[in-house]
Amino acid sequence: MIEPPPALGPTVGEAIREAADRLASTSDTARLDAEVLMAHALGTTRSSMLLSRMRDPAPEGFAALVDRRAEHEPVAYITGSQEFFGLPFTVGPDVLIPRSDSEVLVEAALAARPDARTVLDCGTGSGALLLAVLANLPEARGVGIDSSPGALAVAAGNAEALGLAERARMALADWHVPGWDHALGGPFDLILANPPYVETTVELDRSVAAFEPASALYSGEHGLDDYRILVPQLVRLLAPRGIALVEIGYQQAESVAAIGREADLSSRLHRDLGNRPRVLEFSTGA
Secondary structure, eight states, X not given: OOOOOOOOOOBHHHHHHHHHHHHTTTOTTHHHHHHHHHHHHHTSOHXXXXXXXXXXXXXXXXXXXXXXXXXXXXXXXXXXXXXXXTEEEEOOTTSOOOOGXXXXXXXXXXXXXXXXXXXXXXXXXXXXXXXXXXXXXXXXXXXEEESOHHHHXXXXXXXXXXXXXXXXXXXXXXXXXXXXXXXXXXXXXXXXXXXXXXXXXXXXXXXXXXXXXXXXXXXXXXXXXXXXXXXXXXXXXXEEEEEEEEEOOTTOHHHHHHHHHHTTOEEEEEEOTTSOXXXXXXXXXX
């Protein structure tokens, strides 16, 4: 008796459709998530997969990736990478995932001081802000600070991978501690900052609250604690004509601008892709 051939598993296209259906209750971008995870499992790009791999057998490892996403783990942590300002960044649980809305800070920095030679990034995380700016200012050098050794290790790895290690120094520093800036080598033409600004009472999406580092998210009852400490210190760190660009929550523009005014800093608001307040550009007027 001739045995029937073993049943074939799903194709890439079929597995993506099944995964998208499963992830629909977890993610607003279920189909995209499934495609990105499949491309990662195949070791190829999403565009190449869509063009030429959809009829291939689905790889065995794909199901485990979908299981992780079904538990709300961010796609970027599953794949270990996230694109920001056209550059690839390694990410992991020690750092926030760079968001496209933060690209307005990089754009504002490059527009405000295209001649900048010294850059400081406060709360560098993955290094995304600092390294995106340095990649577009080939004469500039910068320092990225963070209070997390794990984050600094990720940032240093990204600097090396992007060929920017010789111009980007990562340093352990905490702006809550007096004297934190003594070894940074300022003043600086550009200061970049994406400090924690989420209110401790806010319930974030599970994919954020359960996976991204709380120390980089929360900043007191009104989300303003870190601004109150960091913004007044910017004055002594800025070089003449220096500019500081600080990311804010969409309801915090006036509160953070007021903190700046108390420190004799004038401000200009920049909005993100959704037309929400996103970045305050501070200057001394000197």
